[in-house]
Amino acid sequence: MSQKSFREALNEAMRDEMRRDPTVILLGEDIAGGMGSGGEQDAWGGVLGATKGLMPEFGRERVYDTPISESAFIGAAAGAAATGLRPVAQLMFVDFFGVCGDQIINQMAKFRYMFGGKATTPVVIRTLFGAGTRAASQHSQCLYPIMTHIPGLKVVIPSSPYEAKGLMTQAIRDDDPVIFFEHKAMFDDKEEVPDEPYTIPFGVARTVREGKDVTVVAIGRMVGFAKTAADALAKDGIDCTVLDPRTTSPLDSDAIVASVRKTGRLVVVDEASPRCGMASDISAIVAEQAFDALKAPIKRVMPPHSPVPFAPNLEDAYIPGVDAISAGIRAVMGVK
Secondary structure, X not given: OEEEEHHHHHHXXXXXXXXXXXXXXXXXXXXXXXXXXXXXXXXXXXXXOOOOOXXXXXXXXXXXXXXXXXXXXXXXXXXXXXXXXXXXXXXXXXXXXXXXXXXXXXXXXXXXXXXXXXXXXXXXXXXXXXXXXXXXXXXXXXXXXXXXXXXXXXXXXXXXXXXXXXXHHHHHHOOOOEEEEEEHHHOOOEEEEOOOOOOOOOOOOEEEEOOOOEEEEEOOOHHHHHHHXXXXXXXXXXXXXXXXXXXXXXXXXHHHHHHHHHHOXXXXXXXXXXXXXXXXXXXXXXXXXXHHHOOOOOEEEOOOOOOOOOOHHHHHHHOOOHHHHHHHHHHHHOOO
């Protein structure tokens, strides 16, 4: 086991699976590079370098540079998956999904159902999301609630390098289409990650921190912020459980409800827009299944209902940070 960045963990998971299974292929913009040039026969590895080094090892027959046409290569990935390959396609930013929405929502998500369970579509769509890198409104959204809404898609949101490697390995081996969300502000985060392959099952939440007073459910990058807030509040006698759902579809609602029944309070931290999002969904599930256990109203900690700002000071204010999470937790505890 060694220290690995989020980027390195993703790269290692894809490399391991390509070595293990010759049907795994990669598609995306600028992931191979060097074609027809006299320089290095390798690209940077996509916009943030996660596939760097894979083309020289596996060749252009398995690592494909694609045209700047998301509808074309996401459609190609769906077709390749239906005919026996396991494509991993990089949709550079999730904000671009509108260009290939039909291929994702109306095609690959429905193949198994439309063909009576006889068709499988083992495709992974890797995509970048999230604010914090000064990428402006059209490159910074958190659109996993839209994907979670679609039956037939599995939606994965890792919160650390360790989680990224295990969940990516599981995603590539899964027989259903998986939308794999990678927060671009986390690519240089590091932690201990096993060198050998391992999987993390979908639909099983991770208990990041155990506490008795408040359940805090946080998604993606917000998990780290929530843990920092919870650790600080412990000094003031507020003891928080922090849960990381890992996947929003399937969602481990049983773990969330069970935790709220122990603590009696719920705070949901989500970077996505506050309307019709995961925070609302999780809050509704708890209100339906554990209302009698609640000692205080449910609190959602989210950004405002606005596009992600480009101005650095406004973007920083937009993101739900440690202070906002701490305030939310204090509110459900009835303390200032």
